[in-house]
Amino acid sequence: MTWLDILILLVRCLVLALASATLFAYFTLFERRLLAKFQHRIGPNRAGYIPLPGGKKLFGGWLQPAADAVKLFLKEDVVPAMADKWVYIMAPGFAVVPALIIWVAIPLGTWPDGMGGNWLHYAPIDVGVLYLLAVTSIGVYGIAIAGWASNNKYSMIGGVRASAQVISYELALGFAILAVVMQNSTFRTEEIVTSQGLIWNIIPQFLGFIIFLIASTAEVVRSPFDLVEAEQELVGGYNTEYGSMKFALFFMSEYIKLIAMNAIAVTLFLGGGNFPGIDTLVAAIKTSNGDTIAYAVQGALTLGAFLLKTTALSFLSVWVRASVPRVRYDQLMHLGWKVLLPLGLFNVVMTAVFGVLFPADSLIAKIIMCVVGVIVVVIVSATATPKHAKRGVTLVNPSAGN
Amino acid sequence: MDLLLFGIPALVAIVGAIAMLLSRNAVHSALYLLLNFAAISVLYLLLQAPFLFATQLIIYAGAIIVLFLFVVMLLGAERDEQTPHANPWQNRGAIVGGVLLLVELALLYVNNPGTIPIAANLDDGFAAPTEIAKALFTTHLLPFEIASFVLLTALIGVVVLHQRRS
Amino acid sequence: MTTIDHSLSVPSPRSITEPALAGKTQNMVLNMGPHHPSTHGVLRLVVELDGETVVNVAPDMGFLHTGIEKNMEYKTYQQALVMTDRTDYLAPLSNNLSYVLAVESLLQCDIPERAQTARVLLVELQRISSHLVWLGTHALDLAAMSVFLYGFREREQILDIFEMVSGARMMTSYFRVGGLAYDLPEGFFPAVKAFVDVMPARIDEYEALLTNNLIWQERTMGVGAIDSAAALQYGMTGPGLRATGVAWDIRKAMPYSGYENYTFAIPTATNGDIYDRYLVRMAEMRESVKIVAQAATRLKDMGDGPWQTADRKIAPPPKIEITQSMESLIHHFKLWTEGFKPPRGDAMVAIESPRGELATYIVSDGSPKPYRVHMRAPSFINLQALPHMAKGQLMADLVALIASLDPVLGEVDR
Numbered sequence: 001m002t003w004l005d006i007l008i009l010l011v012r013c014l015v016l017a018l019a020s021a022t023l024f025a026y027f028t029l030f031e032r033r034l035l036a037k038f039q040h041r042i043g044p045n046r047a048g049y050i051p052l053p054g055g056k057k058l059f060g061g062w063l064q065p066a067a068d069a070v071k072l073f074l075k076e077d078v079v080p081a082m083a084d085k086w087v088y089i090m091a092p093g094f095a096v097v098p099a100l101i102i103w104v105a106i107p108l109g110t111w112p113d114g115m116g117g118n119w120l121h122y123a124p125i126d127v128g129v130l131y132l133l134a135v136t137s138i139g140v141y142g143i144a145i146a147g148w149a150s151n152n153k154y155s156m157i158g159g160v161r162a163s164a165q166v167i168s169y170e171l172a173l174g175f176a177i178l179a180v181v182m183q184n185s186t187f188r189t190e191e192i193v194t195s196q197g198l199i200w201n202i203i204p205q206f207l208g209f210i211i212f213l214i215a216s217t218a219e220v221v222r223s224p225f226d227l228v229e230a231e232q233e234l235v236g237g238y239n240t241e242y243g244s245m246k247f248a249l250f251f252m253s254e255y256i257k258l259i260a261m262n263a264i265a266v267t268l269f270l271g272g273g274n275f276p277g278i279d280t281l282v283a284a285i286k287t288s289n290g291d292t293i294a295y296a297v298q299g300a301l302t303l304g305a306f307l308l309k310t311t312a313l314s315f316l317s318v319w320v321r322a323s324v325p326r327v328r329y330d331q332l333m334h335l336g337w338k339v340l341l342p343l344g345l346f347n348v349v350m351t352a353v354f355g356v357l358f359p360a361d362s363l364i365a366k367i368i369m370c371v372v373g374v375i376v377v378v379i380v381s382a383t384a385t386p387k388h389a390k391r392g393v394t395l396v397n398p399s400a401g402n
Numbered sequence: 403m404d405l406l407l408f409g410i411p412a413l414v415a416i417v418g419a420i421a422m423l424l425s426r427n428a429v430h431s432a433l434y435l436l437l438n439f440a441a442i443s444v445l446y447l448l449l450q451a452p453f454l455f456a457t458q459l460i461i462y463a464g465a466i467i468v469l470f471l472f473v474v475m476l477l478g479a480e481r482d483e484q485t486p487h488a489n490p491w492q493n494r495g496a497i498v499g500g501v502l503l504l505v506e507l508a509l510l511y512v513n514n515p516g517t518i519p520i521a522a523n524l525d526d527g528f529a530a531p532t533e534i535a536k537a538l539f540t541t542h543l544l545p546f547e548i549a550s551f552v553l554l555t556a557l558i559g560v561v562v563l564h565q566r567r568s
Numbered sequence: 569m570t571t572i573d574h575s576l577s578v579p580s581p582r583s584i585t586e587p588a589l590a591g592k593t594q595n596m597v598l599n600m601g602p603h604h605p606s607t608h609g610v611l612r613l614v615v616e617l618d619g620e621t622v623v624n625v626a627p628d629m630g631f632l633h634t635g636i637e638k639n640m641e642y643k644t645y646q647q648a649l650v651m652t653d654r655t656d657y658l659a660p661l662s663n664n665l666s667y668v669l670a671v672e673s674l675l676q677c678d679i680p681e682r683a684q685t686a687r688v689l690l691v692e693l694q695r696i697s698s699h700l701v702w703l704g705t706h707a708l709d710l711a712a713m714s715v716f717l718y719g720f721r722e723r724e725q726i727l728d729i730f731e732m733v734s735g736a737r738m739m740t741s742y743f744r745v746g747g748l749a750y751d752l753p754e755g756f757f758p759a760v761k762a763f764v765d766v767m768p769a770r771i772d773e774y775e776a777l778l779t780n781n782l783i784w785q786e787r788t789m790g791v792g793a794i795d796s797a798a799a800l801q802y803g804m805t806g807p808g809l810r811a812t813g814v815a816w817d818i819r820k821a822m823p824y825s826g827y828e829n830y831t832f833a834i835p836t837a838t839n840g841d842i843y844d845r846y847l848v849r850m851a852e853m854r855e856s857v858k859i860v861a862q863a864a865t866r867l868k869d870m871g872d873g874p875w876q877t878a879d880r881k882i883a884p885p886p887k888i889e890i891t892q893s894m895e896s897l898i899h900h901f902k903l904w905t906e907g908f909k910p911p912r913g914d915a916m917v918a919i920e921s922p923r924g925e926l927a928t929y930i931v932s933d934g935s936p937k938p939y940r941v942h943m944r945a946p947s948f949i950n951l952q953a954l955p956h957m958a959k960g961q962l963m964a965d966l967v968a969l970i971a972s973l974d975p976v977l978g979e980v981d982r
Contacts, residue, residue, distance in 0.1 A: 039717040087429070127531070130456030137464025141436070144471050148429055153598050156475060157620065157963070163472040167465055174460075187453075187531065223711060224783060232606045232709045233967050325783045326711035328964045329620055388785045391843065393851040395833035396815035476619070 013104075016122060020103055024255045025065035030311075031318045033061065038322035075244040080150060083241065087149035092242070092249035095142025099256040102135045106263050107190045109273035109306050111299025114291065120273075120299055121190055128189035129181055132264055133174060136219055139257055140166040142250070143221070143228055143238045150241035158237025161329060162221060162228040168336040169218040175344025176212040179351045180205055180268045185360070193272035200271035204354075204366040206373030207347045209269045211340055213316075216261040218336065220254065223321040227329055262313035263306070270309045273302030343380060347373075408448055415441035428474045432467055439463050453531050576801055578952045581614040581626040588616070595623055598963075602631040606709050606967040609977030611951075613966070620963045625955045629948070632981040640941040644907030645671050645745055648938060652928075653739040655943060656979035658701050661694040661730075662921040663979075664743040666943070669824055669917040670928040671745045674910040677882055680874045682867065683747040684825045689760070689863035690733065690742065691825075691919075692856040696767070697726040698922035698974075699853050703774060706846070706971035710787050715777055722763075722770050729759050745908075746883035747876025757868060764861045771853055778846070788843035792957040792969040795840060802953040805946050806924025807848045808973060812840035818920040830859050842972040849974075882908050907936035923947050923974055943982060947975040 029044065036043025048063025079085055104122035111119040118124065125131055140162055147159020181187060183204055184195045192201075202209045218225040229237035239250045266272060278301045286294035327335070350372060358365035418438035425431040443458040538546050588597040593616070601612035610631035616624040636655055640648040652667045653660035665687055672679065704719035727737040732753050734742035742749050778784045794804075796812040809816055817834045819827040835851030837844035876883040884903050885896040912934040918927035924946030931940040950973050958966050 035713075039714045040721055041717060084427075084429075087433070125452060127452045127456045130453065130460065134456045134459035134464060137460050137468075140464075140468055141471075144468065144475070145429070145433065148471070148475050153596060160472060160475050163468045163475070167468055167472070170464065226711070227964070230711070230964070232711060233964050235605060322714050323777070324712065324781065325707065325778075325787055326964075327783055328787055328962060330962065331783075331786055388789055391789075391837070391839070391847060393835040393837050393844075393847045395851070396836050397820075397833040 012119075012122065016103055017100055020100060020256050020259070021252065023259055024252050025069070027255055027259055027314060028068070028251075029061060029064050030314070031321075032064070034315070034318045035322050038319070069248065072245060072248040077244040077246065080152070080241050082151045084149040084151065087145050088241075089246075091142050091146035091149055092246045092253070093142070094145060095139065095253035096249045096256075098135045098139040098142075099253040099260065102132060102139075102257070102260045103263075105131045105135075105189055106260070106267055107193050107272055108263075109299055109302030109304075111302070112295050114295065118190065120303060124188065124190050127187045129177055129187045129192070129268075132189070133170075133177060136173070136257070136261070137166070137170055139220075139253070142253060146242065146250070147238035150238070152241050154234040154236070155238050155240045158228050158230070158234050158240070162238060165221065165225065165228065165332060165336075166219055168333060169215045169340070172211055172336060172340035172344045173215040173219055175341070175348055176205075176208040176215060177268065179208045179344075179347045182348065182351045182355060189267055189272075193267055193274065196271045196274060198271070198274060198276055199363070199366060200269060200274070202269045204369040204373075205269060205347070205351070206370050207343065207350075207376055208373075209265070210373075210377050211344050211347065212265055212269065213313075214335075215340055215344075216265060217317070217320070218332065220257040220261050222254075222258055222317060224324045224326050225332060226326060227332060230326065232326075258317060259310065259314060262310045262317065265313055266306060266309040270313075273306040275301070275305035278302060278305065339380065343376070346376070408445070411441040411444040411448070414438075415445070429471065432470045432474060435470070436463055436467050439467065453534065573798065573801060576798055576956060579624055579626040579955055581612075581628045584614045584616050584624055584626050594618075600966075601628075607970060608705065608975055609980075611970070611975065611977055611980070613954075613970075615963070615966065617963060622958050622961050622963060622966055625958045625966065627951055627954055629951070629977075629980050632977045634978075634981070636982045637941050637943065641938055644936045645910070645938060646903075646907055648941065649744065650739070650741045652943075653741055654978060655945065655982050656698075656921065656923065656926070656947065656976045657738060658976050659694050659698040659922045660738060660740050661690050661742060662698075662919060662926060663943075664741060665691055665825070666917060666919045666921065666926045666928045667930075667941075668743045668745050669919065670915045670930045671910065673915040673917050674913060674930060674932050675745070675882060675908070677746060677877050677879050679747055679825075679877055681826070682870050682873045683875045685863050685866050685870070686748060686752055686875070687743055687825050688827065688830070689860055689867065690730070692859045692863070693726050693729060693760075693763075695856045695922045696853050696860075697723045699849050699856075700726075702849060702922075702971070702974040703846075706968070706974075707778065709967045709971040710784065712778065712781075712784065715774055718770070718774060718777075722767065725759075725763050725766075729756070729763065732756060732759060744876065744883070746879065747874070751872075751875045752867070757864060760860065760864045764857055764864065767857045768854065771850060771857075775850060779850075785843065787965075787968060788846060788972075789841060790839070791842050791965045792961060792972065793839055793841040794953055794957050798956060799840065799953065802956065803949045804924070804953050806920070806922070806950065807845050807852060808924065808950050808953070810834060810836045811844035811848045813838045818918050818925055822918065824917065824919055830862050832856075832859050842968055845972045909934055909936050918944070921946060923976065923979070924950060943979075945979040945982060947973075947977070947979040948982075951975050951980060 033043040033045075035041075043061070044064040045057070045060035046064075047061055047067045049057035049060035052058055079088060105125060105128040107118065107121040107124075109120040113119050123131075143162040144159045147155040147157070147162065150156075180192065180201055183201060184192045186192060186195070221228040227233075227237075229239060231237075234240070239247055242250060278298065281301070282294050282298040285297050350369065354365045354369055415438050418434045418436075418441060422431045422434035422438065425434055439458060439462045443455045443463070446452075446454040446458055584597060587593050588595070596617045598615045598617055599612070600615050601607040602610040604613075607613065612628040612631060614626045614628060615622060634654070636651050640651050643651065649664060649667060652663040655663050700719040700723045704716035704723075707713070707715035707719075730740050730742070731737045732755060734740040734749065794802075794808075794812060796809070796814050799809050799812045800814065804812075805816065813836055815834045815836045818824070819832075820834060832855045835848045835855065837848050880896065880899040882903075884900050885893075889896040890900050910932045912932055914929065914931040916927055916929040918925050920926075925944065926946055927944035929940075929942040929944070930938050933939040954969065954973060958969055961969065
């Protein structure tokens, strides 16, 4: 490894970090505008508009993330007197580092560098999937120790909730991922993507996809599983005592983790950068324009497809946030341990059985698994969820003066 | 280079372990233990065993210490209170054990003079997921199953104890 | 209610903090409020938690005490009216009505039919707007954030109507002793009609988001239940009491302002939990829309007419009369310098405010200023039942529970 290689690597890492930070910034804008649409509001529409003749304003709001960042930078940085100072300061770092390093194992697309490598996949490691799992599992430390170090009862409850919640859902998440690993017989993320081809894992692993979506939402403590911050109960939970850039780091880690989880879901279940037609197009360009251009086009198209799918899942996250109330702590545990975990086990067993009974890549097996998955999801959502008797009001109309 | 790559995580692991023992605060101890585990996982990486690296992080760093933290925070037991009824033999036993360990290391060094431990040369398949699976489900099936029974017993014990209390 | 259950009580904050400070309990004592986002104002709760289970709660009140009742003793009867806006600031017109009815009962004066109908219409609109705030904040407390903004969209329409009639969106002071402050403005009926037309569909919209939502049901069904005996013993009124199955509504039980002439029903439920309180309030909004529609039709049929009593000792004469009649000028002068003097005695009139039985008790010593004013504030009395309902629930339920009681701290502390 020469110094040039190291320099290139450093630049690539910087690009990745900046890209994920930018993605975070614009995801917040995306979410705010979208929530506003859901709620008959307008949303941030001022910062950075281009004035047009006639008083119209174009592209209003695109500088809002920058304005937010500047505001948070300029706020006073307070450390509570009774806080455990060093742990308090370290906690945002603990939160943000896993959120950033998780990206290296996700293949963001395919842009061959001509030497067997892929510009868009930073670390094609042997155990890529396990790496993802490991990094998500240590992501909770930031929240847990922030809650403890703030020396505030609300923060503490938030931290305790976070640790219990993340551990509970890690199991279901792990089982969902394990089934994908079995389906594609590899731990390498890029091989999972390529072996999906055009019949994405969501078809044979439909059940796994549903489990993954729910468990990953809980894992990144996103609404409706955001009991960790629960501003209505815990006044913000673990980040109650945080302000200024430290708060911004928590905010950032939370959103980057969310986007990363959606990106992982895309990688594992939605075929990563695969999209019908890309391969044919790239092959055509390769014959007419040569390898370099073809690779660049392939990179751009696969990255685009990947981002498109990630955005679609992110839209789902925002939609859910706009629609449903928050679950309660015991209900969360019930869902994690008594519904998702057995379902995940079932999915693993089903994948194993089909893997033995049918040859690899059997289309029939995939279709049968999809059907079984859909049926199981329907049955479980109809039976495992608590049933409430339909209730209504009685309209009493006593005569006046009675 | 090898020595440096090995030495730094090894040193971090030892420092983490010592700091964990000496820390007066249970949460700090847990965090030092986390440091220790992370350093050890890096050592696994140096052994060309990424699977062990990942499992070490997932199981120990990701689950066990989180549980430690959970319990410590839930009980509010982070402040150090010298337990009055601590076994007086505990400290003495620890000292004896430590001395024995040092003696053993010294003996090892005396018996193999001039060698410095370096990263072992392992074959490619070392600690690969398939190898571990094979070992667990064929050669070491019995101990593996016994271990799982022990864990199951502990789980059932927790449930029984909890039900008796409530 | 024949027997009194002596186990029902309201703990004091000290009964929780002192054992904790003395180290007699392992439980966490959490000081929730007065500036906590979900205590609907400045309610302070001292919560004893075992893990996340609420062992005991003690409400601590008085952080918003502004001496409204005492201040009213230093104002003339007509001036004191504006103070009532500030108690239950989500339903100022209901407070106006309760006070005005009490003074009118002291004075024994007749109110024109038209004014009474307008009062009913506006008070029912007020009930809807107050319930919309309750619905929005209740949903927001359980993190269903969109309902909040939908509710405020319709509340805006109601506040526009209030602004149209009184010039103020919240502190209306529109009802006066003897009638209304001014005549109903132009454009009033179209605005009311627009609202009545749109509202039932909007209520369906809120219910679509919540009523059959599994998480909502899980969070509210069976949570914070109270039976009718306990509710009665705590003196609960309003939707909280009706959700336990007691069909007690002052509008039916002791009709005022001509409520006996309207067709509407009292929604009741049986379980007395948060979900039932939710259902009852939603059904009440639908009933209120019906009353508004009926009142609007009546008002239209009546055409123009007097909007305040003809008794010049109470209501000022119209400006045109002052220019022609000496007596009117004197009335005007007396009313605005001294005010009217009700006879010695006392009066208490209860109305059904959005939160329950709101009664104003007034003692008159024959002077132009009340000797004593007291309000039976439903928020305050309903809040007493909170510890009883919260025991054994989780911390997150406590938040939902406060929201479902819908206390307004301005009214609790007065």
